[in-house]
Amino acid sequence: MSGFAVDPCDKCEEVLQPFLDRDLNEEERALAEEHLSLCEYCRKRYRFEEDLRRFVRQAATEEMPPELKTKLAELRTPLV
Amino acid sequence: MRGSPAPLELEKNVARVAAVGETAPETEARRLAEDARDRVRFEEEALELADQVYRVARRMVSSREEAEDLMQETYARAFRSWKSFQPGTNLRAWLLRILTNLNIDRGRRVQRAPDMQPLEEGDYFLYNKLEESTQAPNPDEEQVIERLSQDDAVLALSAVPHDFRDVIVLVDLGDFSYNDAAQILDIPVGTVMSRLHRGRRILKRELAERALVNGGDSE
Numbered sequence: 001m002s003g004f005a006v007d008p009c010d011k012c013e014e015v016l017q018p019f020l021d022r023d024l025n026e027e028e029r030a031l032a033e034e035h036l037s038l039c040e041y042c043r044k045r046y047r048f049e050e051d052l053r054r055f056v057r058q059a060a061t062e063e064m065p066p067e068l069k070t071k072l073a074e075l076r077t078p079l080v
Numbered sequence: 081m082r083g084s085p086a087p088l089e090l091e092k093n094v095a096r097v098a099a100v101g102e103t104a105p106e107t108e109a110r111r112l113a114e115d116a117r118d119r120v121r122f123e124e125e126a127l128e129l130a131d132q133v134y135r136v137a138r139r140m141v142s143s144r145e146e147a148e149d150l151m152q153e154t155y156a157r158a159f160r161s162w163k164s165f166q167p168g169t170n171l172r173a174w175l176l177r178i179l180t181n182l183n184i185d186r187g188r189r190v191q192r193a194p195d196m197q198p199l200e201e202g203d204y205f206l207y208n209k210l211e212e213s214t215q216a217p218n219p220d221e222e223q224v225i226e227r228l229s230q231d232d233a234v235l236a237l238s239a240v241p242h243d244f245r246d247v248i249v250l251v252d253l254g255d256f257s258y259n260d261a262a263q264i265l266d267i268p269v270g271t272v273m274s275r276l277h278r279g280r281r282i283l284k285r286e287l288a289e290r291a292l293v294n295g296g297d298s299e
Contacts, residue, residue: 013202013203013204014202014203016203016204017203017276017277017280023273044207044220044221044224045203045204045207045221047221048207048221048224048225049203049207051221051222051225052206052225052228052284053252055225055228055230055233056233056237056252056253056283057252057253058230059230059231059233059234060139060233060234060237060249060253061135061253062134062135062138062139062144063131063134063135064130064131064134064135064151065144065148068130068134068148068151068152069127069130069131071148071152072127072130072151072152072155073127075152075155075156075159076123076127076159077119077123077159079116079120
Protein backbone atom coordinates (compact mmCIF):
# COMPACT_ATOMS: atom_id res chain seq x y z
CA MET A 1 0.00 0.00 0.00
CA SER A 2 1.03 3.58 -0.45
CA GLY A 3 2.56 5.63 2.35
CA PHE A 4 0.16 8.53 1.73
CA ALA A 5 -1.73 9.45 4.90
CA VAL A 6 -4.94 10.49 3.09
CA ASP A 7 -6.71 8.72 0.21
CA PRO A 8 -3.73 7.81 -1.97
CA CYS A 9 -5.50 8.67 -5.23
CA ASP A 10 -6.52 12.11 -3.92
CA LYS A 11 -2.97 12.74 -2.80
CA CYS A 12 -1.63 11.47 -6.11
CA GLU A 13 -3.93 13.86 -7.97
CA GLU A 14 -2.68 16.69 -5.76
CA VAL A 15 0.97 16.05 -6.66
CA LEU A 16 0.38 15.42 -10.38
CA GLN A 17 1.64 18.84 -11.52
CA PRO A 18 4.69 19.12 -9.23
CA PHE A 19 5.57 15.51 -10.07
CA LEU A 20 5.60 16.19 -13.81
CA ASP A 21 7.40 19.50 -13.25
CA ARG A 22 10.03 17.64 -11.15
CA ASP A 23 9.18 19.91 -8.27
CA LEU A 24 8.77 17.30 -5.50
CA ASN A 25 11.31 16.45 -2.85
CA GLU A 26 12.80 12.95 -2.85
CA GLU A 27 10.42 11.57 -0.26
CA GLU A 28 7.28 12.94 -1.97
CA ARG A 29 8.52 11.67 -5.31
CA ALA A 30 9.19 8.19 -3.93
CA LEU A 31 5.67 8.06 -2.43
CA ALA A 32 4.11 9.15 -5.72
CA GLU A 33 6.14 6.61 -7.70
CA GLU A 34 5.22 3.84 -5.27
CA HIS A 35 1.55 4.67 -5.64
CA LEU A 36 1.77 4.94 -9.43
CA SER A 37 3.41 1.52 -9.65
CA LEU A 38 0.38 0.00 -7.89
CA CYS A 39 -2.51 2.13 -9.16
CA GLU A 40 -3.60 1.91 -12.79
CA TYR A 41 -6.25 4.60 -12.23
CA CYS A 42 -3.64 7.25 -11.37
CA ARG A 43 -1.02 5.88 -13.78
CA LYS A 44 -3.37 6.39 -16.74
CA ARG A 45 -4.10 9.95 -15.68
CA TYR A 46 -0.40 10.77 -15.26
CA ARG A 47 0.41 9.41 -18.71
CA PHE A 48 -2.54 11.33 -20.11
CA GLU A 49 -1.22 14.54 -18.56
CA GLU A 50 2.15 14.06 -20.22
CA ASP A 51 0.46 13.38 -23.57
CA LEU A 52 -1.81 16.39 -23.04
CA ARG A 53 1.11 18.77 -22.54
CA ARG A 54 2.73 17.49 -25.74
CA PHE A 55 -0.59 17.73 -27.58
CA VAL A 56 -1.28 21.33 -26.53
CA ARG A 57 2.28 22.34 -27.29
CA GLN A 58 2.10 20.85 -30.77
CA ALA A 59 -1.35 22.30 -31.47
CA ALA A 60 -0.38 25.78 -30.26
CA THR A 61 2.91 25.97 -32.14
CA GLU A 62 2.68 28.23 -35.16
CA GLU A 63 5.81 28.78 -37.19
CA MET A 64 7.01 32.30 -37.92
CA PRO A 65 6.15 33.53 -41.43
CA PRO A 66 9.40 33.71 -43.49
CA GLU A 67 8.66 37.29 -44.57
CA LEU A 68 8.66 38.38 -40.93
CA LYS A 69 12.20 37.09 -40.52
CA THR A 70 13.22 39.23 -43.50
CA LYS A 71 11.56 42.26 -41.93
CA LEU A 72 13.36 41.65 -38.64
CA ALA A 73 16.71 41.33 -40.41
CA GLU A 74 16.03 44.69 -42.08
CA LEU A 75 15.83 46.28 -38.64
CA ARG A 76 19.53 45.62 -38.05
CA THR A 77 21.78 48.63 -37.69
CA PRO A 78 23.41 49.38 -41.06
CA LEU A 79 27.17 49.02 -41.13
CA VAL A 80 28.90 52.32 -41.93
CA MET B 81 70.51 75.30 -24.31
CA ARG B 82 68.29 78.09 -23.21
CA GLY B 83 64.66 77.12 -23.65
CA SER B 84 65.45 73.49 -24.48
CA PRO B 85 63.75 70.98 -22.27
CA ALA B 86 65.84 68.73 -20.12
CA PRO B 87 66.33 65.21 -21.60
CA LEU B 88 63.97 63.64 -19.10
CA GLU B 89 61.30 66.23 -19.84
CA LEU B 90 61.77 65.62 -23.58
CA GLU B 91 61.19 61.91 -23.16
CA LYS B 92 58.00 62.63 -21.25
CA ASN B 93 56.78 64.97 -24.01
CA VAL B 94 57.46 62.40 -26.73
CA ALA B 95 55.56 59.80 -24.80
CA ARG B 96 52.65 62.22 -24.33
CA VAL B 97 52.58 63.08 -28.05
CA ALA B 98 52.70 59.37 -28.92
CA ALA B 99 49.84 58.61 -26.56
CA VAL B 100 47.63 61.52 -27.66
CA GLY B 101 48.65 62.16 -31.25
CA GLU B 102 49.27 58.63 -32.51
CA THR B 103 47.72 55.92 -30.38
CA ALA B 104 44.47 57.66 -29.40
CA PRO B 105 42.86 57.47 -32.86
CA GLU B 106 44.00 53.88 -33.12
CA THR B 107 42.47 53.11 -29.75
CA GLU B 108 39.25 54.82 -30.75
CA ALA B 109 39.18 52.98 -34.08
CA ARG B 110 39.77 49.67 -32.33
CA ARG B 111 37.01 50.41 -29.87
CA LEU B 112 34.58 51.24 -32.67
CA ALA B 113 35.55 48.10 -34.57
CA GLU B 114 35.03 45.96 -31.46
CA ASP B 115 31.67 47.64 -30.85
CA ALA B 116 30.56 46.96 -34.41
CA ARG B 117 31.70 43.35 -34.19
CA ASP B 118 29.86 42.81 -30.88
CA ARG B 119 26.73 44.47 -32.24
CA VAL B 120 26.72 42.33 -35.37
CA ARG B 121 27.19 39.20 -33.26
CA PHE B 122 24.37 40.26 -30.94
CA GLU B 123 22.02 40.95 -33.86
CA GLU B 124 22.81 37.59 -35.45
CA GLU B 125 22.20 35.71 -32.22
CA ALA B 126 18.93 37.57 -31.63
CA LEU B 127 17.74 36.79 -35.16
CA GLU B 128 18.58 33.11 -34.72
CA LEU B 129 16.18 33.06 -31.77
CA ALA B 130 13.35 34.78 -33.66
CA ASP B 131 11.48 31.54 -34.44
CA GLN B 132 11.41 30.57 -30.78
CA VAL B 133 10.44 34.06 -29.66
CA TYR B 134 7.64 34.16 -32.23
CA ARG B 135 6.13 30.86 -31.03
CA VAL B 136 5.72 32.36 -27.57
CA ALA B 137 4.64 35.78 -28.86
CA ARG B 138 2.00 34.25 -31.10
CA ARG B 139 0.14 32.74 -28.14
CA MET B 140 0.48 35.83 -25.94
CA VAL B 141 -1.63 37.85 -28.38
CA SER B 142 -4.81 37.00 -30.21
CA SER B 143 -3.86 37.38 -33.87
CA ARG B 144 -0.96 36.72 -36.20
CA GLU B 145 -0.89 40.41 -37.20
CA GLU B 146 -0.51 41.47 -33.59
CA ALA B 147 2.26 38.95 -33.08
CA GLU B 148 4.11 40.23 -36.15
CA ASP B 149 3.83 43.87 -35.04
CA LEU B 150 4.99 42.97 -31.57
CA MET B 151 7.97 41.03 -32.92
CA GLN B 152 9.06 43.97 -35.06
CA GLU B 153 8.76 46.41 -32.17
CA THR B 154 10.65 44.02 -29.93
CA TYR B 155 13.52 43.52 -32.33
CA ALA B 156 13.73 47.25 -33.15
CA ARG B 157 14.04 48.01 -29.45
CA ALA B 158 16.47 45.14 -28.84
CA PHE B 159 18.75 46.30 -31.66
CA ARG B 160 18.68 49.86 -30.31
CA SER B 161 19.47 48.86 -26.74
CA TRP B 162 21.74 45.90 -27.40
CA LYS B 163 24.40 47.29 -25.06
CA SER B 164 22.13 46.76 -22.07
CA PHE B 165 22.15 43.00 -22.69
CA GLN B 166 24.68 41.24 -20.49
CA PRO B 167 26.62 38.70 -22.56
CA GLY B 168 26.44 35.23 -21.07
CA THR B 169 22.89 35.67 -19.77
CA ASN B 170 19.74 34.28 -21.42
CA LEU B 171 19.16 36.28 -24.61
CA ARG B 172 15.84 34.57 -25.39
CA ALA B 173 14.52 35.55 -21.94
CA TRP B 174 15.85 39.11 -22.45
CA LEU B 175 14.01 39.41 -25.76
CA LEU B 176 10.80 38.09 -24.24
CA ARG B 177 11.09 40.51 -21.36
CA ILE B 178 11.13 43.35 -23.90
CA LEU B 179 8.23 41.78 -25.78
CA THR B 180 6.14 41.32 -22.63
CA ASN B 181 6.75 44.92 -21.54
CA LEU B 182 5.82 46.24 -24.97
CA ASN B 183 2.70 44.12 -24.97
CA ILE B 184 1.63 45.63 -21.66
CA ASP B 185 2.78 49.20 -22.46
CA ARG B 186 0.89 49.37 -25.71
CA GLY B 187 -2.32 48.35 -24.01
CA ARG B 188 -2.73 45.38 -26.28
CA ARG B 189 -4.07 43.47 -23.37
CA VAL B 190 -6.45 44.56 -20.74
CA GLN B 191 -4.82 44.31 -17.36
CA ARG B 192 -7.12 42.59 -14.99
CA ALA B 193 -6.92 41.11 -11.56
CA PRO B 194 -6.22 37.38 -11.74
CA ASP B 195 -9.34 35.27 -11.48
CA MET B 196 -9.05 33.79 -8.02
CA GLN B 197 -12.45 32.16 -7.83
CA PRO B 198 -12.00 28.64 -6.49
CA LEU B 199 -11.90 25.98 -9.16
CA GLU B 200 -13.83 22.90 -8.23
CA GLU B 201 -12.22 20.77 -10.89
CA GLY B 202 -9.12 18.84 -9.87
CA ASP B 203 -6.29 17.71 -12.09
CA TYR B 204 -8.04 14.46 -13.09
CA PHE B 205 -11.15 16.38 -14.19
CA LEU B 206 -10.43 16.46 -17.92
CA TYR B 207 -9.42 12.82 -18.12
CA ASN B 208 -12.52 11.73 -16.20
CA LYS B 209 -14.83 13.79 -18.41
CA LEU B 210 -13.25 12.55 -21.63
CA GLU B 211 -13.20 8.96 -20.42
CA GLU B 212 -16.91 9.16 -19.63
CA SER B 213 -17.59 10.38 -23.15
CA THR B 214 -15.73 7.57 -24.95
CA GLN B 215 -17.61 4.52 -26.17
CA ALA B 216 -14.89 2.07 -25.09
CA PRO B 217 -15.47 0.39 -21.69
CA ASN B 218 -11.92 0.80 -20.37
CA PRO B 219 -10.14 3.20 -22.72
CA ASP B 220 -6.41 3.84 -22.54
CA GLU B 221 -5.01 7.36 -22.41
CA GLU B 222 -4.41 7.49 -26.19
CA GLN B 223 -8.09 6.82 -26.88
CA VAL B 224 -8.98 9.48 -24.36
CA ILE B 225 -6.76 12.18 -25.86
CA GLU B 226 -8.19 11.44 -29.30
CA ARG B 227 -11.35 13.13 -28.03
CA LEU B 228 -9.50 16.45 -28.39
CA SER B 229 -8.91 18.34 -31.61
CA GLN B 230 -6.00 20.67 -32.32
CA ASP B 231 -8.39 23.56 -33.01
CA ASP B 232 -10.00 22.98 -29.62
CA ALA B 233 -6.59 23.15 -27.99
CA VAL B 234 -5.80 26.52 -29.60
CA LEU B 235 -9.22 27.95 -28.73
CA ALA B 236 -9.06 26.62 -25.19
CA LEU B 237 -5.64 28.19 -24.67
CA SER B 238 -6.83 31.53 -25.98
CA ALA B 239 -9.76 31.38 -23.55
CA VAL B 240 -7.43 31.20 -20.53
CA PRO B 241 -7.10 34.69 -18.93
CA HIS B 242 -3.84 36.48 -19.89
CA ASP B 243 -2.18 36.33 -16.50
CA PHE B 244 -2.42 32.56 -16.46
CA ARG B 245 -1.93 32.02 -20.17
CA ASP B 246 1.35 33.98 -20.26
CA VAL B 247 2.83 31.62 -17.68
CA ILE B 248 1.57 28.49 -19.48
CA VAL B 249 2.95 29.80 -22.77
CA LEU B 250 6.37 30.59 -21.29
CA VAL B 251 6.79 27.36 -19.31
CA ASP B 252 4.90 24.74 -21.33
CA LEU B 253 5.42 26.09 -24.84
CA GLY B 254 8.59 28.13 -24.43
CA ASP B 255 10.41 25.71 -22.09
CA PHE B 256 11.39 28.48 -19.71
CA SER B 257 12.21 27.65 -16.10
CA TYR B 258 10.03 29.06 -13.33
CA ASN B 259 12.84 31.53 -12.56
CA ASP B 260 13.11 32.75 -16.14
CA ALA B 261 9.32 33.11 -16.40
CA ALA B 262 9.34 35.10 -13.14
CA GLN B 263 11.98 37.47 -14.49
CA ILE B 264 10.29 37.88 -17.87
CA LEU B 265 6.93 38.68 -16.27
CA ASP B 266 8.44 40.53 -13.30
CA ILE B 267 6.52 38.50 -10.75
CA PRO B 268 7.70 36.26 -7.87
CA VAL B 269 8.52 32.60 -8.61
CA GLY B 270 5.75 31.50 -6.24
CA THR B 271 3.26 33.46 -8.33
CA VAL B 272 4.53 31.75 -11.48
CA MET B 273 3.91 28.37 -9.86
CA SER B 274 0.45 29.19 -8.57
CA ARG B 275 -0.64 30.77 -11.89
CA LEU B 276 0.74 27.80 -13.79
CA HIS B 277 -1.15 25.34 -11.65
CA ARG B 278 -4.38 27.29 -11.84
CA GLY B 279 -3.91 28.15 -15.51
CA ARG B 280 -3.49 24.51 -16.47
CA ARG B 281 -6.70 23.65 -14.63
CA ILE B 282 -8.57 26.45 -16.41
CA LEU B 283 -7.14 25.16 -19.71
CA LYS B 284 -8.38 21.66 -18.93
CA ARG B 285 -11.82 22.96 -18.06
CA GLU B 286 -11.94 24.82 -21.39
CA LEU B 287 -10.74 21.73 -23.24
CA ALA B 288 -13.37 19.58 -21.55
CA GLU B 289 -16.16 22.00 -22.49
CA ARG B 290 -15.10 22.06 -26.16
CA ALA B 291 -14.44 18.35 -26.44
CA LEU B 292 -17.78 17.43 -24.90
CA VAL B 293 -19.67 19.80 -27.21
CA ASN B 294 -17.84 18.45 -30.26
CA GLY B 295 -18.24 14.87 -29.06
CA GLY B 296 -21.97 15.43 -28.71
CA ASP B 297 -22.17 16.77 -32.26
CA SER B 298 -20.32 13.87 -33.78
CA GLU B 299 -22.25 11.11 -32.11
